[in-house]
Amino acid sequence: xxxxxxxxxxxxxxxxxxxxVALTDRDMTCLMAPFGPFEPAPRIAVGVSxxxxxxxxxLLLEAWAAARGGGAVALIVDHGLRADSAAEARQxxxxxxxxxxxxHLLAWRGPKPRSNQQAAARVARYAxxxxxxxxxxxxxxxxxxxxxxxxxTLLLRLGRGSGLDGLxxxxxxxELAALRLLRPLLSVPKARxxxxxxxxxxxxxxxxxxxxxxxxxxxxxRLRPELEARGLTAPRLAAAAGHLGRARAALERAxxxxxxxxxxxxxxxxxxxxxxxxxxxxxxxxxxxLARVLMAIGGGAYAPRLERLSRLYDRxxxxxxxxxxxxxxxxxxxxxxxxxxxxxxxAAVVPLxxxxxxxxxxxxxxxxxxxAGGGRGSLALGPLGEAGRAGISDGLDQARAGVxxxxxxxxxxxxxxxxxxxxxPHLGYCRVPEEAPALKKxxxxxxxxxxxxxxxxx
Numbered sequence: 001x002x003x004x005x006x007x008x009x010x011x012x013x014x015x016x017x018x019x020x021v022a023l024t025d026r027d028m029t030c031l032m033a034p035f036g037p038f039e040p041a042p043r044i045a046v047g048v049s050x051x052x053x054x055x056x057x058x059l060l061l062e063a064w065a066a067a068r069g070g071g072a073v074a075l076i077v078d079h080g081l082r083a084d085s086a087a088e089a090r091q092x093x094x095x096x097x098x099x100x101x102x103x104h105l106l107a108w109r110g111p112k113p114r115s116n117q118q119a120a121a122r123v124a125r126y127a128x129x130x131x132x133x134x135x136x137x138x139x140x141x142x143x144x145x146x147x148x149x150x151x152x153t154l155l156l157r158l159g160r161g162s163g164l165d166g167l168x169x170x171x172x173x174x175e176l177a178a179l180r181l182l183r184p185l186l187s188v189p190k191a192r193x194x195x196x197x198x199x200x201x202x203x204x205x206x207x208x209x210x211x212x213x214x215x216x217x218x219x220x221x222r223l224r225p226e227l228e229a230r231g232l233t234a235p236r237l238a239a240a241a242g243h244l245g246r247a248r249a250a251l252e253r254a255x256x257x258x259x260x261x262x263x264x265x266x267x268x269x270x271x272x273x274x275x276x277x278x279x280x281x282x283x284x285x286x287x288x289x290l291a292r293v294l295m296a297i298g299g300g301a302y303a304p305r306l307e308r309l310s311r312l313y314d315r316x317x318x319x320x321x322x323x324x325x326x327x328x329x330x331x332x333x334x335x336x337x338x339x340x341x342x343x344x345x346x347a348a349v350v351p352l353x354x355x356x357x358x359x360x361x362x363x364x365x366x367x368x369x370x371x372a373g374g375g376r377g378s379l380a381l382g383p384l385g386e387a388g389r390a391g392i393s394d395g396l397d398q399a400r401a402g403v404x405x406x407x408x409x410x411x412x413x414x415x416x417x418x419x420x421x422x423x424x425p426h427l428g429y430c431r432v433p434e435e436a437p438a439l440k441k442x443x444x445x446x447x448x449x450x451x452x453x454x455x456x457x458x
Contacts, residue, residue, distance in 0.1 A: 299362025
């Protein structure tokens with residue numbers, strides 16, 4: 001752990017950082033304006049690592065929210081990947097406590113991957129932050145990504161051969177299932193963030209990982225002087241990402257319009273798709289629309305690989321024969337339309353406890369009552385499956401079950417205990433009728449909804 005402040009450590013010693021202008025509360029008001037309107041007394045969570053970016057954001061957001069009757073709450077994640085990570089998290093907490101800023105420590109527990117640690121840590125961090133916000137009713141989560149981060153993201157994705165979506169960089173706001181992810185500093189250079197803390201005499205942490213050549217971002221930063229000499233400056237790269245972001249946003253609007261007329265999603269978690277409009281829209285728009293449907297029904301976090309998606313799209317006009325599978329979905333021809341259902345084998349079985357709240361299989365929001373299970377033993381949630389579907393034919397609510405296509409039933413969420421299948425809410429089945437209220441919610445609400453989160457640029 002390295003603390004950097006006015007004594008000139010790390011990048012703070014660079015001339016650019018020395019000459020940069022500190023951000024003011026008025027600047028923060030302007031940066032937050034695009035995210036409004038906010039509810040009365042807004043409460044905003046901030047992911048704080050201790051770096052100059054997140055520390056500056058926490059300080060400015062606290063003042064901004066307090067002026068509106070609310071406040072900021074800092075969330076510090078200890079990833080446990082370095083020996084000093086716990087001490088580092090405690091140091092950040094001590095700084096925040098001295099400032100009177102509400103803060104909470106969140107730990108990433110369990111086994112850690114040996115490879116691709118940065119990506120795994122990023123996924124774990126967002127999961128911890130989002131879950132805390134959900135449990136505490138916080139609607140906004142802000143992160144300290146800045147203009148230099150956006151420029152690096154564009155270069156990294158260019159090197160990976162990314163298409164328009166990747167080259168558009170990070171959106172300034174992302175709508176998630178239960179909260180908004182805000183990036184108020186995305187147009188601000190890092191030098192101004194460091195200048196803000198230096199003016200206040202406040203230290204920050206320089207992450208040792210930023211100097212580790214094992215990471216691609218570190219190697220890229222070492223090339224920065226050469227890149228800038230060739231005109232690839234952070235302002236130009238960030239501006240290019242902005243242009244591409246606006247192109248992506250326009251394309252997503254076209255996709256949303258196409259989906260509205262070509263797809264019908266049922267609350268039981270399946271969809272009917274008219275292939276003609278997607279084919280007529282052309283591959284750029286049609287493939288994106290197809291990917292959105294597959295992500296929503298399959299519960300996936302990411303779009304299918306382009307090569308496989310393109311092959312499936314090409315078959316829409318020539319016929320799918322007996323059907324296809326992709327992204328955890330079955331795509332089945334039905335009288336000129338396509339029925340898209342979840343592949344039951346791709347859905348996991350997860351143990352549950354009374355009072356549990358989760359998004360199962362990336363698709364269904366599930367809430368159990370605190371007295372669920374009635375003392376009969378362990379509970380688990382998984383796909384109904386073909387065997388389960390056959391075993392409950394006599395106990396169904398035929399009026400409810402009859403409207404769900406047979407192929408879609410196997411992927412429905414099913415609650416089990418030690419004695420076997422207990423409940424299939426979408427089919428009206430409950431082995432122990434008095435247990436029906438125990439499942440307080442089981443609602444189709446995929447993490448990636450059909451129209452997705454509109455891409456937004458600063």
